[in-house]
Amino acid sequence: MAARSNSVGSFANSMQEFESFRDFFTSATLTTLIDLPFAFLFIAVIWMLAGPVAYIPLAVIPLTILVSLIIQIPLGRTVQNLFRHSGQRSSTLIETLTGLETIKSIGAETPIQRKWEQTVGFMTKFSQRARLLSSTAVNFTSFLQQMATIAVVVFGVYLITENEITMGALIASTILTGRALAPMAQLAGILTRYHQSKAALQSLNTLMNLPVERPSGREFLHRPEFKGGVEFKKVSFRYPNQPVDALSEVSFSIKPGEKVAFIGRIGSGKSTIEKLILGLYEPDEGAILLDGTDIRQVDPVDLRRSVGYAPQDVVLFFGSIRDNITMVAPFADDKMVLKAADVAGVSEFVNRHPSGFDMPVGERGEGLSGGQRQSVAVARALLLDPSVVVLDEPTNAMDNSTEERFKAKLSESLKEKTLLLVTHKASLLSLVDRIIVMDQGHLVADGPREQILAALKKGHIKVSKG
Numbered sequence: 001m002a003a004r005s006n007s008v009g010s011f012a013n014s015m016q017e018f019e020s021f022r023d024f025f026t027s028a029t030l031t032t033l034i035d036l037p038f039a040f041l042f043i044a045v046i047w048m049l050a051g052p053v054a055y056i057p058l059a060v061i062p063l064t065i066l067v068s069l070i071i072q073i074p075l076g077r078t079v080q081n082l083f084r085h086s087g088q089r090s091s092t093l094i095e096t097l098t099g100l101e102t103i104k105s106i107g108a109e110t111p112i113q114r115k116w117e118q119t120v121g122f123m124t125k126f127s128q129r130a131r132l133l134s135s136t137a138v139n140f141t142s143f144l145q146q147m148a149t150i151a152v153v154v155f156g157v158y159l160i161t162e163n164e165i166t167m168g169a170l171i172a173s174t175i176l177t178g179r180a181l182a183p184m185a186q187l188a189g190i191l192t193r194y195h196q197s198k199a200a201l202q203s204l205n206t207l208m209n210l211p212v213e214r215p216s217g218r219e220f221l222h223r224p225e226f227k228g229g230v231e232f233k234k235v236s237f238r239y240p241n242q243p244v245d246a247l248s249e250v251s252f253s254i255k256p257g258e259k260v261a262f263i264g265r266i267g268s269g270k271s272t273i274e275k276l277i278l279g280l281y282e283p284d285e286g287a288i289l290l291d292g293t294d295i296r297q298v299d300p301v302d303l304r305r306s307v308g309y310a311p312q313d314v315v316l317f318f319g320s321i322r323d324n325i326t327m328v329a330p331f332a333d334d335k336m337v338l339k340a341a342d343v344a345g346v347s348e349f350v351n352r353h354p355s356g357f358d359m360p361v362g363e364r365g366e367g368l369s370g371g372q373r374q375s376v377a378v379a380r381a382l383l384l385d386p387s388v389v390v391l392d393e394p395t396n397a398m399d400n401s402t403e404e405r406f407k408a409k410l411s412e413s414l415k416e417k418t419l420l421l422v423t424h425k426a427s428l429l430s431l432v433d434r435i436i437v438m439d440q441g442h443l444v445a446d447g448p449r450e451q452i453l454a455a456l457k458k459g460h461i462k463v464s465k466g
């Protein structure tokens with residue numbers, strides 16, 4: 001997660017570049033490279049037939065190569081620019097398409113359109129320049145080629161009048177000169193493609209060198225069963241490229257089966273704690289232990305199977321409600337789905353729909369209300385009956401009566417489980433026995449619910465005023 005690209009669009013673009021890279025190697029132009037050595041063979045034959053006439057193609061070859069190489073300098077730069085802008089274009093496109101409703105509703109069409117037109121404008125400019133440069137190179141080399149043929153004929157006729165060579169030798173030399181120089185004209189074209197492929201290869205290489213979650217050679221502990229104890233030991237964490245720590249020296253210990261709420265102002269680091277528990281990011285300092293084992297040693301798959309997580313920003317996928325719930329475990333049977341859906345309140349709205357659990361969900365969850373999406377996310381988290389349940393503001397889009405029912409069912413089903421609940425709703429605090437108060441990345445209070453609530457009321461817990 002820490003290494004993920006800032007822009008989905010340019011990422012997608014560099015995936016596509018793979019094609020252009022492959023094209024380079026399978027293209028017919030590349031085979032002209034094989035023709036290059038033959039050029040020298042042809043020139044040797046000319047030398048045998050007509051002697052000094054061979055100097056003409058021999059002089060033209062370095063000239064064409066030189067021209068092609070000189071043109072590569074501006075061409076390489078142009079192609080790089082083109083590449084950057086095409087990445088930007090896809091990122092604008094994807095961002096716009098995924099955020100269409102927001103863009104329309106806040107009336108942001110104009111700046112987005114301007115951005116798009118600007119990028120497309122740049123792309124046109126650079127691709128035109130790239131084309132101009134490469135066609136200049138190609139045209140110039142074919143011009144040289146024509147000139148070489150003419151020079152061979154003129155020089156050859158002169159040699160014939162001097163009785164140095166025969167008519168047949170001249171005809172052969174003319175043909176061979178054309179043959180020898182033919183691949184040269186292609187050379188400029190190949191070099192252009194080479195630049196495109198190089199840019200593509202660069203971005204592919206960056207992609208391939210990103211860290212992976214399960215590097216080969218790293219042994220993970222296989223721990224399918226966790227009891228559910230969670231411990232933070234002086235954990236500090238800063239998001240990549242951020243100026244301040246999101247968490248600083250946070251320590252707490254939660255026993256299996258304990259129910260804990262994290263409260264605090266927005267941006268105080270509550271969601272970050274949960275993301276660290278799931279191993280989405282690694283702490284910069286300190287350690288996070290699950291049943292006494294550092295989570296860095298635990299296989300990410302086992303970890304996420306034992307920790308059910310419903311994020312604050314729910315993302316659903318195109319498919320049915322059932323698909324979305326069973327995404328983590330396609331093998332889940334109906335009984336598991338029904339149980340999780342019942343606790344999370346999914347059953348309530350699904351039963352009212354003619355298709356039931358096959359009720360369609362649009363891309364990114366379109367077609368469901370915010371509260372319904374949250375329900376689906378909670379059902380997803382509960383599906384595998386995990387020993388630790390991590391919920392990030394699970395009810396902030398639910399109405400009161402739905403929330404009440406959800407609360408009752410959740411406390412029933414989580415009896416033995418560890419619950420980590422981020423919330424700013426006082427009503428949900430009845431689910432927990434213990435409260436941890438966060439403020440600007442620091443843990444400022446930790447204790448039994450009643451005690452903390454009383455202290456908060458009296459203003460004994462210092463939180464920054466913002």
Ligand SMILES: Nc1ncnc2c1ncn2[C@@H]1O[C@H](COP(=O)(O)OP(=O)(O)O)[C@@H](O)[C@H]1O
Pocket residue numbers: 239240242246264265266267268269270271272273
């Ligand atoms: N993906 C991210 N990249 C950079 N900074 C982030 C990211 N997510 C959160 N932050 C920052 O980390 C801090 C804590 O955020 P978070 O844990 O989400 O707070 P909250 O308590 O509201 O859940 C905030 O200052 C926020 O700006």
Ligand SMILES: [Mg+2]
Pocket residue numbers: 267270271272312392
């Ligand atoms: Mg949050």
